[in-house]
Amino acid sequence: MPEAAAPAATPLPARGFPPAEYQRRVTALQASMAQAGMEALLLTTPPDIYYTTGFLTRFWESPARPWFVVVPALGAPVAVIPAIGADLMARTWVRDIRTWEAPDPQDDGVSLLSEALAELVPPSGAIGVPMGLETHLRMPLGDYARVIQRLAPRRILDATATVQRVREVKSxxxxxxxxxxxxxxxxxxxxxxxxxxxxxxxxxxxxxxxxxxxxxxxxxxxxxxxxxxxxxxxxxxxxxxxxxxxxxxxxxxxxxxxxxxxxxxxxxxxxxxxxxxxxxxxxxxxxxxxxxxxxxxxxxxxxxxxxxxxxxxxxxxxxxxxxxxxxxxxxxxxxxxxxxxxxxxxxxxxxxxxxxxxxxxxxxxxxxxxxxxxxxxxxxxxxxxxxxxxxxxxxxx
Amino acid sequence: MPEAAAPAATPLPARGFPPAEYQRRVTALQASMAQAGMEALLLTTPPDIYYTTGFLTRFWESPARPWFVVVPALGAPVAVIPAIGADLMARTWVRDIRTWEAPDPQDDGVSLLSEALAELVPPSGAIGVPMGLETHLRMPLGDYARVIQRLAPRRILDATATVQRVREVKSxxxxxxxxxxxxxxxxxxxxxxxxxxxxxxxxxxxxxxxxxxxxxxxxxxxxxxxxxxxxxxxxxxxxxxxxxxxxxxxxxxxxxxxxxxxxxxxxxxxxxxxxxxxxxxxxxxxxxxxxxxxxxxxxxxxxxxxxxxxxxxxxxxxxxxxxxxxxxxxxxxxxxxxxxxxxxxxxxxxxxxxxxxxxxxxxxxxxxxxxxxxxxxxxxxxxxxxxxxxxxxxxxx
The missing domain is CATH 3.90.230.10 (Creatinase/methionine aminopeptidase superfamily)
Structure with missing residues (x-):
């Protein structure tokens, strides 16, 4: 019979993670992206965004605003987020933070996100989006369609396995x-x-x-x-x-x-x-x-x-x-x-x-x-x- | 200066709502759907599903499973949900409850949802899905595409205003x-x-x-x-x-x-x-x-x-x-x-x-x-x- 662990006796781990942990995660994602032929990964959910950036907040409880993190083929993630999150994101390892005043009925981050993706992905390239089992896209469906349309002829690929095979093995x-x-x-x-x-x-x-x-x-x-x-x-x-x-x-x-x-x-x-x-x-x-x-x-x-x-x-x-x-x-x-x-x-x-x-x-x-x-x-x-x-x-x- | 309310002194309201409250809500949605030319409304998020059915659970915290409620042009909503929720949904006013064993990597409710929508909406008809500001679709994007494809030539319309103009006025x-x-x-x-x-x-x-x-x-x-x-x-x-x-x-x-x-x-x-x-x-x-x-x-x-x-x-x-x-x-x-x-x-x-x-x-x-x-x-x-x-x-x- 296995021994019971005694976690209550061990001291609590320090808050957060060092930048090296995020660097390691993103490098692993990028290796996975390269295999799948993706030049960028578009992430929209709280766990994916926390995993890649360290951005942690209960503010996700408000469904009003979409939040975007783009993992490029090389280098650190790019955050395309509502201005209300700029201060907190600036405390993470992410340096490229682009913001807009959300919610904006005319353009709720669509232009900003499209521009970021167009910069990072050549027209012949592909963008990964998790779209398989146990995933969802946390942004308005209409805005997603607009972004995809602006990015044509770039292809959109399912990044479910790309993300899951990395995230599922814990450090x-x-x-x-x-x-x-x-x-x-x-x-x-x-x-x-x-x-x-x-x-x-x-x-x-x-x-x-x-x-x-x-x-x-x-x-x-x-x-x-x-x-x-x-x-x-x-x-x-x-x-x-x-x-x-x-x-x-x-x-x-x-x-x-x-x-x-x-x-x-x-x-x-x-x-x-x-x-x-x-x-x-x-x-x-x-x-x-x-x-x-x-x-x-x-x-x-x-x-x-x-x-x-x-x-x-x-x-x-x-x-x-x-x-x-x-x-x-x-x-x-x-x-x-x-x-x-x-x-x-x-x-x-x-x-x-x-x-x-x-x-x-x-x-x-x-x-x-x-x-x-x-x-x-x-x-x-x-x-x-x-x-x-x-x-x-x-x-x- | 307005008088301060004194809610602490008033007794707490009874749990839940009577079926008439849900009936009223759904009738209001149906009037709004008729104006927009929709034969059905597809709802996937906790608040929309609680609003129309009374299905209330913290189990939404698990992102593993999608849940669907279809509001038809007439009559009560149809629930297309994981089997684990059948008992709780059966305690609401909803009587048409269709379940599958989720998560299913082969078919995670896609067939069941497509069949329900095909039953309720003629091929010339339209299905409303909230896709505007402050909304998102809580189901895998790939499965959504599969459902839409199976339902062709039925049209998909943006139901954001259809839902919001009803939900925003509280009883x-x-x-x-x-x-x-x-x-x-x-x-x-x-x-x-x-x-x-x-x-x-x-x-x-x-x-x-x-x-x-x-x-x-x-x-x-x-x-x-x-x-x-x-x-x-x-x-x-x-x-x-x-x-x-x-x-x-x-x-x-x-x-x-x-x-x-x-x-x-x-x-x-x-x-x-x-x-x-x-x-x-x-x-x-x-x-x-x-x-x-x-x-x-x-x-x-x-x-x-x-x-x-x-x-x-x-x-x-x-x-x-x-x-x-x-x-x-x-x-x-x-x-x-x-x-x-x-x-x-x-x-x-x-x-x-x-x-x-x-x-x-x-x-x-x-x-x-x-x-x-x-x-x-x-x-x-x-x-x-x-x-x-x-x-x-x-x-x-």
Whole structure:
């Protein structure tokens, strides 16, 4: 059985990254771009922009303004951004910062972006834009069409793999940040029995859990989810209702808390009073599946292989695996590719940070799920979230 | 001078909305679609989907899966969504729910969405997709192209105005929800002097402020921002640093806290010890500009008119108005259109919820901003955020 990590004891990593980290990332992207025949990469989403520049802000919560970063074939990224972000971008390693007063109903960065791309890409060249699975373009579709039209005859290529094969392998500095937020979340999970008990409404538990995450050191809490029900819970994506916990409930709390722009994403289960035999067996099956994955996962396997390992281990314990994915990548967003499904053939490589998320159906519409965070090393998985207790912790009646 | 609202004293509105509210919204969208010649509207973003269906979840934080809602020319919306959301969607008023196991690398909802749209729109018809200012398409660009291709010869039209002219006028039930979260934030702002004082690092203040928001009743805190500096602060979108507050600092805290899916977005300023004369004058100018806007704003004015009112009032006090927008719409996201700029000609109508956000430059790179939330009534603005104190509150030295 793998040793539990003890991240709470390690000091928190320093904020941000040195310029060399960004230089390394962009060089890796540029190698990938060269292979794909792209003279520039157009990035528009918060994680892609943070990854390449270090520009970190909660201001993305406002959908009003598009933000653009162009990675050229050589050299540092060019930022084409609303003026309100100029000061913060100037604190990153990016030196070429072009701004406009957004939102502008006449021309919301279209000219500025088109000019930047036209400068960096010859008419015979190609521009990469992520447009595949698990991506989206964070700018108005109409403006995108205008930019593309102005850039003709330059070609537009799908840069999904170009970006994902680079971003998915984390550096030691990135892994340290994910480990840090995992340790913070672990401290918050340890406090749950102090505020959750029979009679306490689930929405109050969610609120107190977020408070515990902040007090343990999270910068902010982008995601909390969970559920509670007799011997298992229903879906795990609904907001919490004001329904008091009852004896016999299994409570699950899941969080994507954030420190320095990096997410954790793991959960913990609790029983309100002694759990039923069915719930205990389900929990044992989840524990078993996690242990099997921790013991057998190796680089070179595919996402689909890991999905099968988890399913087989659950079935071996007589449990019914949930449909849908049983884990995924993790890092700059709550979930990253790949997805642990039967269909995802992404190769799992050393340095990838993943969630192991086996789930079982204990009865019609009643489930238990269990999630840990790992980094895949050459020798196998290393836990980033401290291992959940093998025996379901009990909340007071 | 307008009366301050007292939302903290009013009971919180019930969760959710009755089906009649969604029916009314969709009927209004359908009238707008008919005018624009659209047989269906394709929606992909959290606010548009919550608005039309009542589907509310933090699961949007995972970028892995696209979600689709199609508003047909007549009748209730059709949900084309990942299977993981089926249970939650079934609790809304939507009855036609079509699901697939996402993420699917072979076909991530493309066939299902294309079939739904082909059913609802004749080959000679048109489909509306928001593609203008302050919008984006939350699905892979490549899949969008595939859907459009399958739907040929159906036309694709820009549905930005179709959606925005409906969504921007809030119902009384929506206004009650925004007022409720404003009242919650007001309680949290009132507690700031209890945890913020000279010597306390700004990142700790941000953390404690989020805790206060949760403890006052926010479901979650999607946005906190602010700044601190001698006599004014720099940019207002950076994460807080671990720099202790000092005598002479002006501290600003801004929040987009959420209850039941609706945002507040207002800020408060505090002085660490007695403020400088310059800071006091700047604060007076902001107060004056807000009062002028509250006294003179009327339906029928344009966003640009309100921008001018704020600028003129600041200038009249000898202050230098900030560039960029001086307020915006508010509701289902931290910021909605319109934008209070010199260029936005959106008509301001009764029922619109807006932020008034005058800002001044007190010195090179040093600013003060001030924000309140209002609903525009036939007779003028009604405050949703309790009015900020006219005199800068002081934090302990």
């Amino acid at each position: 030691d500095a990135e892994i340290a940040k994910i480990r840090a937020i995992c340790g913070i979340a672990d401290q918050a999970f340890a406090q749950v029995p102090e505020f959750a008990a029979a009679g306490v409404p689930l929405d109050q538990v969610f609120r107190d859990f977020q408070v515990a995450l902040l007090q343990a050191g999270a910068d902010w809490v982008s995601y909390t989810a969970g559920g509670a029900g007799q011997g298992g819970y229903g879906d795990v994506i609904s907001p919490a209702e004001a329904v008091p916990l009852r004896k016999g409930d299994i409570v699950m709390l899941d969080t994507g808390a954030v420190r320095d722009g990096y997410f954790c994403d793991f959960d913990r289960n609790y029983a309100v009073g002694p759990p039923s035999d069915d719930a205990r067996r389900a929990h044992d099956a989840l524990t078993h599946a996690t242990e099997v994955a921790l013991a057998t996962l190796r680089p070179g396997m595919r996402a689909a292989d890991l999905h099968r390992i988890l399913c087989d281990a659950l079935s071996a314990k007589g449990a019914t695996p949930l449909g849908g994915r049983l884990g995924h990548g993790l890092g700059l967003t709550l979930t990253e590719w790949p997805s642990l499904t039967a269909r995802d053939q992404t190769e799992l490589r050393a340095g990838m940070v993943l969630t192991l998320e086996p789930g079982v159906e204990v009865a019609k519409g009643k489930i238990l799920v269990h999630e840990e965070n790992i980094v895949l090393r050459d020798t196998g998985p290393e836990l980033l979230s401290p291992r959940a207790p093998a025996i379901l912790p009990e909340l007071a009646l | 009384d039930a929506e206004i009650a929800k925004i007022r409720a979260i404003c009242g919650i934030a007001d309680q949290a702002f009132a507690q700031v002097p209890e945890f913020a004082a000279a010597g306390v690092p700004l990142d700790q203040v941000f953390r404690d402020f989020q805790v206060a928001l949760l403890q006052a009743g926010a479901d979650w805190v999607s946005y906190t921002a602010g700044g601190a500096g001698q006599g004014g602060y720099g940019d207002v979108i950076s994460p807080a640093e671990a720099v202790p507050l000092r005598k002479g600092d002006i501290v600003m805290l801004d929040t987009g806290a959420v209850r039941d899916g609706y945002f507040c977005d207002f800020d408060r300023n505090y002085a660490v010890g007695p403020p400088s004369d310059d800071a006091r004058r700047a604060h007076d100018a902001l107060t004056h500009a807000t009062e002028v806007a509250l006294a003179t704003l009327r339906p029928g004015m344009r966003a640009a008119d309100l921008h001018r009112i704020l600028c003129d009032a600041l200038s009249a006090k000898g202050a230098t108005p900030l560039g960029g927008r001086l307020g915006h719409g508010l509701g289902l996201t931290l910021t909605e259109w319109p934008s209070l700029t010199a260029r936005d000609q959106t008509e301001l109508r009764a029922g619109m919820v807006l932020t008034l956000e005058p800002g001044v430059e007190v010195a090179k790179g040093k600013i003060l901003v001030h924000e309140e939330n209002i609903v525009l009534r036939d007779t003028g603005p009604e405050l949703l955020s309790p009015r900020a104190p006219a005199i800068l509150p002081e934090l302990a030295l």
